[in-house]
Amino acid sequence: MLKRLHDISDRRKVTIDFEGMQLEVPAGETVSAAVLAAETDYTRTSAISGVHRGPYCQMGVCFECLMEIDGVPNSQACMIEVRHGMTVRRQHGARGVSDEASV
Amino acid sequence: MEHSDFLVVGGGVIGSAVACGLLHKKCSVTLLDAGGDAFNASLANFGLVWVQGKGQGSRRYAEWCHEASELFPEYVRQLETETGIDLAYRKPGGLVLCHGEEEYQKREKVLERLRNESRHGSYDCHMLDRADVQKMLPNLTLGPGITGGSYSAHDGYLNPLALLKALHMSFTQGGGHFCSGTAVTNIGYQHGRFLVTTNSGEFTAEKIVLAAGNAMTRLSRMVGMDVQVHPEQGQLMVTERTRPTLSMPISGIQQTAEGSFIVGLSNRNVGFNTDTDTRLMKQMAQRVVNAFPALACLKIVRSWSSLRVLTADGLPIYQQSERCPGAYAVTAHSGVTLAPQHQIHIADWIAEGVQPEEFERFSTRRFDVEKTA
């Protein structure tokens, strides 16, 4: 599985909630890096075929890393830094648009 | 040097449709396309098969678009069967939304005029009040400023990239010779034959069809025609994907089969320029949010601009050269909508001389009349 190249033992840590699991991760890391390092099998399912997908480019262009972050669907996990107390969920297929969401 | 019955110059949606049509006439056809420009209208358009509102002041053009929409379902079925490519074509009808009273009245007048100009008042598109528009769009609540809209059952949409890909595949599978990356630099005419010079060799043909989008003005002069077109920039934005929400295309807003919303309401005269303009994007996004407040939460993931191909009066030009008989020019504002017309009737005209009804209206001679009048 994926491993961090650097020793993180002396880095400041924050805690995020990923699908109910509490992960202790280095502050300043992206959500996608944090979730990948936790040996996650997948981070979203495709809106078209439903197959499992995970982060790919890690630089904001491929949109493979979409997750629900603090309740916001289709968030690019590779472009967002972890924050203490953050809630991260897999993105299952396409998001919905509801009238309630806008008010 | 390669010889064929027909050379078609321009592998956009118009040239490709005509080339496919000619191939069905058991002719040898070579399609030359300069390519390399990702902003060709055929690769960057909105994908509407759109009839309503078109052809004010030109009954024949309104009918021409309407006939195309009638041909479309069967046309798509054949192309999909031939190529196995899903064009994501749907024909649920289409809406134009009116923001405020003034837009409503203006739209009503447009439809009234089209109805008055149509044969026996048969023009088939009608105004809906706000409540009826809302009934047609059950998943999205209209913004408070929407006063109503117009609805036509003849409108539809498809995936324009899939259409172009399918046309290219159908052409090559059918035995056509497709030369991409081949830009025509000169066209000569001798003893009733055309000699075409390109950046990758010479080609000869009995007949030549020019369908080169915004390069038409320059190329048509090489065969003694004066087909004037100019670019008009249109800008599009694409949002993240959502579950199916918008049940029919709306002028300027549609949801693709994959779930993205495409927004595009702009036209600017800025020459051969495909910059995007953030102020314009903001205006377009605001209009969408005014129509459907719930869409404010969507992220825009891509945007681009591209160039429409416009004639002076916005109508198509279908013209044979008088100076060099056997040379034809084919250009139109709505190449997606008119694809079946180009593949069926324009190919019939070019290959067999069969002219559709009142065809003269689409020749460049209409401009001579205006000049002398």
Ligand SMILES: Cc1cc2nc3c(=O)[nH]c(=O)nc-3n(C[C@H](O)[C@H](O)[C@H](O)COP(=O)(O)OP(=O)(O)OC[C@H]3O[C@@H](n4cnc5c(N)ncnc54)[C@H](O)[C@@H]3O)c2cc1C
């Ligand atoms: C933003 C936007 C939205 C649109 N939305 C719609 C819509 O919803 N519905 C609709 O029906 N229409 C729509 N249109 C219009 C439609 O896209 C065009 O009518 C159509 O694509 C024109 O096709 P074309 O083949 O004439 O031109 P182009 O797509 O411009 O293709 C011309 C081709 O000719 C080639 N060429 C040029 N010069 C040479 C040369 N010297 N030698 C060889 N090849 C050459 C080019 O490489 C190009 O491939 C839209 C256009 C834009 C810009």
Ligand code: FES
């Ligand atoms: S991993 Fe490619 S956009 Fe995030």
